[in-house]
Amino acid sequence: MKTAQSHQKSYADKRRKELKFAVGDHVFVKVAPMKGVMRFGKKDKLGPRFIGSFEILEKIGTLAYRVVMPPMRAKVHNVFHISILQKYMSNPSHVLNNEPLQQTPIMSYEKKPIQILDMQERRLRNKVIQMVKVKWLNHSEKEAT
Known part of the structure; x- marks a missing residue:
C-alpha cells in the first residue's frame, strides 16, 4: 500500500505548482460547479468556471487571501483559499468594454x-x-x- 501511495504522490507532485500572490495582484475566483444550479445567469454546461478579475487586498494566514468584491457581489464572502484562486495574466490586447448595459429587472439585456x-x-x-x-x-x- 505504501508503494502505491508513493507512486501516486510522485505523479501529483510533478503537476503541483506553488501559488503565491502579492497584494495588488488580480485573480479569478473559481465557481464550484453544481448540477442544476443557476450560477451568474447560466446553468449547467454554460455556467462560468471562473469569475473576476478581482484585486487582492491582503493575505490572511498562509493559504487565504481577501479580495475586493464589487457591490453587486456583496453577499459573497471575500476571503478565499489559495486553491480557489487563479492568477490573472494581463494582456495589452485585452481591453474591456466599459459601456453600461441596459439591463432588465431579471439581470439580462436585449441584443439588438x-x-x-x-x-x-x-x-x-x-x-x-x-x-x-x-x-x-x-x-x-x-x-x-
Missing part, C-alpha cells in the same frame, strides 16, 4: 442588431441558404455573428 456586415449564399444540393453577418449593440465587430 446595428449593422449588416456581410451577406453570402450557401448552396446545398437542393436549396440555397442566405447567410448574414450582423454587428450587435454592446458588442465589438469581432463578436459579430
Whole structure:
C-alpha cells in the first residue's frame, strides 16, 4: 500500500505548482460547479468556471487571501483559499468594454442588431441558404455573428 501511495504522490507532485500572490495582484475566483444550479445567469454546461478579475487586498494566514468584491457581489464572502484562486495574466490586447448595459429587472439585456456586415449564399444540393453577418449593440465587430 505504501508503494502505491508513493507512486501516486510522485505523479501529483510533478503537476503541483506553488501559488503565491502579492497584494495588488488580480485573480479569478473559481465557481464550484453544481448540477442544476443557476450560477451568474447560466446553468449547467454554460455556467462560468471562473469569475473576476478581482484585486487582492491582503493575505490572511498562509493559504487565504481577501479580495475586493464589487457591490453587486456583496453577499459573497471575500476571503478565499489559495486553491480557489487563479492568477490573472494581463494582456495589452485585452481591453474591456466599459459601456453600461441596459439591463432588465431579471439581470439580462436585449441584443439588438446595428449593422449588416456581410451577406453570402450557401448552396446545398437542393436549396440555397442566405447567410448574414450582423454587428450587435454592446458588442465589438469581432463578436459579430
